[in-house]
C-alpha cells in the first residue's frame with residue numbers, strides 16, 4: 001500500500017504551551033485510520049496541526065511532499081479536507097450554498113454539478129432542505145452537511161474531527177456506516193479522530209491512541225480491540 005500521509009516527530013504548541021509531543025503516524029492510500037483519545041488528549045490539535053492551523057515542528061509528508069508550515073489554503077488545494085469539531089458549516093447560508101462553497105477550489109463545473117446530485121442522493125434529507133439555512137438543521141443533518149460539504153472538494157484525504165459529537169446513538173451509527181460507504185465507493189482516504197472507539201474501530205483499518213499529546217499505541221483495528229489497556233479505557237470492557 002502506498003503511504004499517503006506520513007507524520008514524523010510532530011510537535012504542536014499554542015503559544016508557550018506544548019500540546020503534541022513527537023507524534024508519528026501514517027495513513028496509506030484508501031485507508032480509514034482512527035485516532036482515539038480522551039478529552040484534551042490532543043486529537044483536535046493533531047488535525048489542526050496537519051492543516052497548518054497551529055504552530056508546529058517536525059514533519060508532515062503528504063503524497064511525497066513536505067507540507068508542514070504551509071498555509072492552510074495551500075494544504076486544502078493539495079486535496080486535504082477538514083471537517084472541524086463542531087461541524088464548520090456556514091449557519092446563515094443555505095444547504096445548497098454550503099455545498100457549492102465546499103467545491104470552491106474546483107474548476108470542473110460539470111463535475112461539481114454531478115457531485116451535488118451524488119451527495120444529495122447519499123443524504124436525501126439535505127436535498128429536501130436545500131434552501132434551508134444550515135444553522136436551522138438538526139445536529140445530525142448539520143453533520144451530514146459538513147461531511148457532504150467537505151466531499152464536494154473531491155478530497156484525497158478527509159479529516160473528520162469527532163463526527164459523533166452531540167448526536168444520538170442511532171444517528172452516529174448511521175453516520176459511521178456512511179463513512180464506510182464513502183470510503184469504499186469513492187476511495188477517499190480518511191483520518192477520523194473520535195472518542196466513540198467502538199463505532200470508529202468498526203470502520204477503521206488501523207488506529208492510534210493519543211494520551212496527553214503522545215501516541216501510546218498503534219495497530220490494526222483488531223489489535224486495538226484486543227489490547228487490554230485500550231479495552232479498559234475506550235471500549236468499556
Ligand SMILES: Nc1ncnc2c1ncn2[C@@H]1O[C@H](COP(=O)(O)OP(=O)(O)OP(=O)(O)O)[C@@H](O)[C@H]1O
Pocket residue numbers: 014017019037038039040041042043044045046085162195
Ligand atoms: N487555542 C488554545 N490555546 C491553548 N490551549 C489550547 C488551545 N486549544 C486547545 N488547547 C489545549 O490543548 C489540549 C488538547 O486539546 P484538543 O482540543 O486537541 O483535545 P481533544 O483531544 O480534541 O479533546 P476533545 O475530545 O475534548 O475534543 C487541551 O489541554 C486544551 O486545553
Ligand SMILES: [Mg+2]
Pocket residue numbers: 043044045085161162
Ligand atoms: Mg477535540
